[in-house]
Amino acid sequence: MEYEVSVGMECHAELLTNSKMFCGCENAFGGDANTRTCPVCLGLPGSLPVFNKAAVEHVIRTALALNCEISMHTIFHRKNYFYPDLPKGYQISQYGQTPIGINGYLEIETPEGAIKKIHITRVHLEEDTGKSIHIDGLGYSVMDYNRSGVPLMEIVTEFPPDVQSGEEAAQYAENLRSVLLYLGVSDGRMEQGSLRVEPNPSVRPEGSEKYGVKTELKNLNSFRAVRLGVEYEAARHVEVLESGGVIVQGTYGWNDEKGETFLQRPKEFEQEYRYFPEPDLIPIDFDEDYIERLRVTIPELPLAKKRRLMEQYGLPSSDAALLAQDQASAAYFEKAAKSAGDPRAVANWMSGDLTRLANAANTPVYATPITAENLRELVTLIEKGTITGKIAKSLIEDMFTTGKTASALVAEKGLKVTGADEALSIVQKVIAANPDVVAKIKAGNEKSAGFLVGQIMKEAKGQARPDDVNRLLKEELDKL
């Protein structure tokens, strides 16, 4: 039997704010345990929450970028449950009909290049919990509440789910992360848990109306893990169903090394959270002006940018996608490609040598000593025939270490391209010096021409244009 895969997506992103969601403690990652806490985020008796306006704005902007409607009247709720990492015994969250954002979508690109809308049902604001730390041999757990009260945004896709494969799940996560980075609302670090992607895969026989039992995947710390996790889990579901078994509902972890999921916690009963409106916070009412002021701060988003780069600069999909991953790279590219003859050459330099150099120095491409202007000039020099690609390859190393322009380095080093006349004499000289090789070529061994090209380039100290050399060599050989 054939099966269809459906994947609901729940994503949590810690928001980039100076302070926590309901108190003045610093919002940061790491540090000594319990050093960023106060009566409010420790849930001490008598403390009260006061909401962080910047966090609310981050969520509104995200909701707008995800094409959501904004609830003009929004309230917070208490989600009640007991756990040591939850200081108040409840999490302040948003439940029900009026989260900040509702009914939106995020577009992803299918492998065939088509656009697919992934519908989003809600974007809401809540607070993060602390962390339990288990130390072997201690006999009890210890708690770190530094993360307690960090603003957390939850983005949930609509049911029935639009995501239908591990590939699409990863694609969705990747696009979402880019959007969050573009908006500056999250640092999107999956490995640190600041972006948590939790797919809920289920399978059902093709054509069946009824959706299968879903499982919840957690601890996926890369897009690859998202794809593999969903694929593994969907395949497991099929296997269980085919062998007549039932899917155990629950939370499954992902073991990256083994490439397997494992059951963390079975869902034995529907958790009773006793949601009710948070009486310590007053409802928030937005006005249209305020929302419009935030709407104009939404930049061109990753997928739109990618498609524009393809159209405007003739870039292949893969290059455009790479550039559109972050705004700064795309901006660098556009600056460098402006008035350069071939934008694709700029993209190639960026993804090739420049990326190699940048990675080695552990900086992003757009922040190296090679400015966009300098890259543009380098590409232009090649295009004008002032230098060869081979020279350019060595120049870029010097540009990187010195920060000088290509033209300055050309002048300094006395570099120039061997002219066609000069090249011709070198070609003739090499032909004369290698009669045996010429004979082989004439006898039909075309490959031996490569040896002559090498000799010519060596003689020209790499400064001859390959096009010239190939053309002249062919012409001279034909004359013989």
Add this chain to the structure above:
Amino acid sequence: MNEILTLTAAAIAAKVKAREISAREVTEAFLARIEAVDNDIQAFVTVTPEASLKAADAVDAKIAAGEDAGSLAGAPVALKDNLCTRGIETTCSSKILRGFVPPYNATVVEKLASAGAIALGKVNLDEFAMGSSTENSGLFPTRNPWDLTKVPGGSSGGSAAAVASLEASVALGSDTGGSIRQPAAFCGLVGLKPTYGRVSRYGLVAFASSLDQIGPLTRTAEDAALVLNVIAGQDSRDSTSVPRPVPDYTKALTGDIRGLKIGVPIEYFAEGISTEVRAFVTTAIGILRGLGAEIIEVSLPYTDYALAAYYIVAPAEASSNLARYDGVRFGARVTSAKDHIELFENTRDEGFGAEVKQRILTGTYALSAGYYDAYYAKAQKVRTLIRRDFDAAFEKVDAIISPTTPTPAFGLGEKSDDPLAMKLSDICTIPANMAGIPALSLCCGFLDGLPVGMQLQGPAFSEETLLNIAHTYQLETDWHTRRPTL
């Protein structure tokens, strides 16, 4: 008895500032009084003589330096033990909070200190402010200074008993469903529950967040105005505090209520209210009429549903507010448990008293998915109707007068086995909490040696009107000058 003890806070501050007496003398007198009578009254959970005398000396030093020592300079105050005090154990009269020493002060505690008031210590309450007699204290019961066999009321029973027995000049209490006004009535005091949002709740250990409000228990309306001047106002740490300027409440005490329209709600004089109490309040209404007030009959038909709705909303919020007492971060914790769930269960089982457990259970039930609409959502609708009742009445009148409680103070142990009868003692006070409006109780007579209270309720932010009516009544009568014999 030391004369100082009988002074109002207003008089103490005036004399201290005039250097007629020192803040130290005042503080020493009250500390001695506590020493002398608190074995009988049992109002105080914690007395802080060293800190009190230090604060008094600071006030005296300020005065000596010619600085402004504040409007409550040298006035000794008792704090209900659900108000957080930095460095001083705050128990909520619960075993579960034993050993909890807050690292911060409640906003009202800070404000009182900056106004020169001298905190003497922390006073008893029904555990987590849940109760009407202070018998639910997890520590010990407090006695009524007018009759040691009677309850002082609750939950701010310690606050009321301390002021009535002259162990403090004024006290702060909290009022979720009558918890300031009922003990004020039982102990012959002025007790004011301000408008919801008038006073910051930051540092008040929450019982029911949408109902809780801090207020003063005093002997005079003037002292209540003086204390409200200090504690009222918006607080950036409490989102529900209201951004509204604070008037000088003492300026409203004109002693003139001519032309004021005072409503008499028929529902508050119905069956269940003792005929004697009704008679006292009716006499007081006659006095107010004589002072020039216009008396108008009004109706508040949803009053009958207030108690039932309250016993959904308050426990529901409490069940959530009390979830944090899990033994993990502060307070009491059982010494051994096999896992975190057992730690929670055993700590809460040992730490909470029966009344608290009962309310947590009720509230948990009311919020459960299948029952939410039938209980919590319905109760919130009733709340809206009660509010509308008051809105309609306040279109016709400036304030509403009624008894505060159906009877004077009852005996210790008398209603312990009858929780419903106990809860009915709050039938007149609960509607104001449900509507968020201000309400004040003051003494209007004595029945068999026990004080009888009457209640004034007004529209939101009408504290000035209520205080002026009370003040004008006190100018005309002398109930508030009577002292219990101890």
